[in-house]
Amino acid sequence: KQEVTQIPAALSVPEGENLVLNCSFTDSAIYNLQWFRQDPGKGLTSLLLIQSSQREQTSGRLNASLDKSSGRSTLYIAASQPGDSATYLCAVEGGANSKLTFGKGITLSVRP
Amino acid sequence: NAGVMQNPRHLVRRRGQEARLRCSPMKGHSHVYWYRQLPEEGLKFMVYLQKENIIDESGMPKERFSAEFPKEGPSILRIQQVVRGDSAAYFCASSPSSQGINQPQHFGDGTRLSIL
Numbered sequence: 001k002q003e004v005t006q007i008p009a010a011l012s013v014p015e016g017e018n019l020v021l022n023c024s025f026t027d028s029a030i031y032n033l034q035w036f037r038q039d040p041g042k043g044l045t046s047l048l049l050i051q052s053s054q055r056e057q058t059s060g061r062l063n064a065s066l067d068k069s070s071g072r073s074t075l076y077i078a079a080s081q082p083g084d085s086a087t088y089l090c091a092v093e094g095g096a097n098s099k100l101t102f103g104k105g106i107t108l109s110v111r112p
Numbered sequence: 113n114a115g116v117m118q119n120p121r122h123l124v125r126r127r128g129q130e131a132r133l134r135c136s137p138m139k140g141h142s143h144v145y146w147y148r149q150l151p152e153e154g155l156k157f158m159v160y161l162q163k164e165n166i167i168d169e170s171g172m173p174k175e176r177f178s179a180e181f182p183k184e185g186p187s188i189l190r191i192q193q194v195v196r197g198d199s200a201a202y203f204c205a206s207s208p209s210s211q212g213i214n215q216p217q218h219f220g221d222g223t224r225l226s227i228l
Contacts, residue, residue, distance in 0.1 A: 004154075034216055043116075043203060043221040044155075089155070097143055097207060099157035099168060100217060 002027045006090055006103035013080055014111050021075040021106050023090030028068050031096055035064050035075045036089040038105065044089065048075070080110045114139065116206050116220035117186075124226045125194050133189040133223045137206030144187045145217060146179060149201040161187060162209075191225075199227045 003026045013019050023033075032051050036044040048057045048064040050073070056065040063076040077084060087107045091100040117136040125131050137144050146158040157171040161181040172179065176194075181187040191198055201224050205217035 036219075041224075043118075044205075044219040046216040046218065049216045091155075097160075097209075099145065099160055099171070100147075100155075100205075101157070102147075102155040104154040 002030075002092060002094060002101045004090055004092060004101050004103040006088075006106050008106065009104065010107045010109070012109040012111060015080060015082060017080050017110075018076070018078050019080055019108075021077070021088050021090075021108070023073040023075070023103055025071045025073075025090075025092050025101075027094070028071050030068065030092045030094060031098070032093050033064075033066055033073050034091045034093070034100070035062075035073075036091065038087045038089060047088075077108075080108075082110045082112050084108060085110050116141075116204055116218050118202075118204050118220035118223050120223060121221065122224045122226070124228060126228050127195055128193050131191040131194050131198070131225055133191075133202050133204075133225070134186045135189070135204030135206075135220060136186040137204075138218055140208055141206035141218070142209045143207045144181050145205040145207075146187075146189050147203045147205065149203065149222075151200070155203065158189070194225075194227050196227045199225055201225075 005024045034049045035047045050057050050066040061078040066073045087105040089105040091102045144161045147155040149155045159172045159179045160168040176192045178190045201222045203222045205219045207217045
């Protein structure tokens with residue numbers, strides 16, 4: 001059974017800092033891994049999707065890496081801004097068009 | 113360019129009543145997924161449907177819960193005889209039917225269900 005862990009549960013940093021959010025999963029047989037952002041009372045916004053054959057994906061100030069063999073992914077946020085404050089969720093998909101298994105998320109607060 | 117539409121956004125029910133949650137997938141998407149987010153918990157998969165078919169319901173409670181995705185109209189998640197423990201945010205996601213191509217699941221804003 002796949003389990004996804006995100007530690008710590010919460011993180012507070014000053015504006016401008018570069019930061020790394022971690023995600024680990026127990027079963028390395030994944031199809032892809034996604035990072036999502038969730039704002040309070042809102043749905044999920046997909047940030048980056050990394051296919052199982054890829055090592056990383058980049059979008060603007062975000063960079064996500066995937067080490068499938070060790071069951072780890074990181075989301076790197078460069079030059080953090082208060083607008084980055086949200087909960088960041090990591091999810092893995094076990095096969096094409098199959099369910100996502102989520103971590104509990106990391107609640108990020110970026111202080112002005 | 114509408115995304116995944118869920119309604120209602122908020123739903124209040126008394127114990128024992130029925131709750132119906134609706135989800136219209138993105139245009140061109142034929143796969144629908146339902147997830148539940150309990151307070152202080154992560155999102156948990158409930159059910160995966162394609163048009164007129166349930167593909168995977170391994171996360172669905174065996175009693176009181178049912179889901180459908182008819183040929184016409186939205187997907188419906190139905191909870192009968194609701195209890196306080198059903199209070200949660202229910203999210204719907206959709207994806208296109210392209211096999212072999214990694215496509216992210218697109219999520220709606222969810223329905224917040226509160227049981228009095």
